[in-house]
Amino acid sequence: MALRQPLSRQQWLGWGLAAAGKLLEGLIVFIGGMALPALSERFGLSPLAQGAFAAASLLGILVGSLSLGWLADRIGRRWLFSAELLLLALGLLGAALSPTAPLLVVSLLVVGIALGADYPLAHLVISESVPAGQRGRLVLAAFGCQALGAVLGMAAAAWLLAPRLEPLSWRWLYGLPLLPVLLLAVARSHLPESGPWLESRAQGHQPGGLAPLWAPPLRRALALAALPWFLQDLTTYGVGIYLPQLLQGSRALAAWVELAFLAGMVAAIALVDRWGRIPLQITGFLGCAAGLLLAARADLGAQLVVGLLLVQFMTNLGPNAQTYLLAGELFPVALRGRGAGLAAAVGKLGAIAAALAMPVLLQRWGPGPLLPLLAATSLLGAALTWGLRLDPGQPPDPPDLEAGSSAS
16 A cells, blocks of 8 residues: 655645635635624614625635636636735625725625635645645635634634624724734735646646536536536525524524534545545535434424534535545646636635525525425435435546647
8 A cells, every 4th residue: 555645834835825725715705794783783784684794705716716716727827826815805804994984895806806815726726735644624625714714703703792792893804804814915925826727838838718617528528527516505505604693693603503514524535535536525515404303393402403513514424525635636727727726716706696686585484494495405415415326536628729839
């Protein structure tokens, strides 16, 4: 049996800087849900307006992952990996100081654009620098820091939004990450450029548009990367952002339930190279459906909590982790930023739909009819994953139109 190749100091540094970004992302995205009741009281928000607040950063993630993923294929990974954090700091500062609801929404949109860039970039920085045999565990270990950030964010929000600290404490939720974000931007600026990206450019692969992703060699890969991601984000963000509301306003209980999200990622890291991406994704989707159906049949009590714990655990064991991993493995280097970025953007369409619809539907229907609907989308995700399954180990070569000289 071949010994596992140890990572160099440079490889561990790249991994650590990517993981730190995912931790900050989880913290920033999920504190939004915890802050919604305070924001709603401060600005007098209707349920639809609450959905717009929750969707603003998600819309930004869609725009950022799509446009800046393409830019990473054009100019390289290194510069953008640092610059995205400066944009994030600008958005956080604007959110912390916003005097009106519209300015806060714009600031959250900027935050989302910056976070969207990190979706493909963090994956690429790790997967293009570590041995293939360790890629799954290392990418998921970094991505798992998003779950850790979500837990920390919810815990911080539960404390900062305590009645004795309101009504302005929500501003600290956006202001506190500013210094870590700026320090991380400086640290990332010292990383070298991706070797595979430099090699791909030396071989004549030139960045183009999104058209190569629709070509037959990659069409199925794109569907596998994007469609299950869309379906899982309906539940991940629909339940994750509105967890306090599902638990009848209990922020402390929501923070405890979020620990299952972290536990699911730990299990995914341990099992991904044993079970494989596709089996774990299918298992996770089926487990989410079971948890949602269990929670739908209960009021606030043990059954509801157990159902939501199962949802959070199975989400990260399966589709939340595996869709992210697959999106960076199914495409060749020359198209990887665009492929992973487009898959993330499609996923965020599901997140935006959930963010906009959940507060309205919860008010009209309550959790009883709504959670089984989410369970049906999880079952569809399992079926699509099985029907579109591919081996991510050997991504197809770029189509001919992707290669060529830069002369025009």
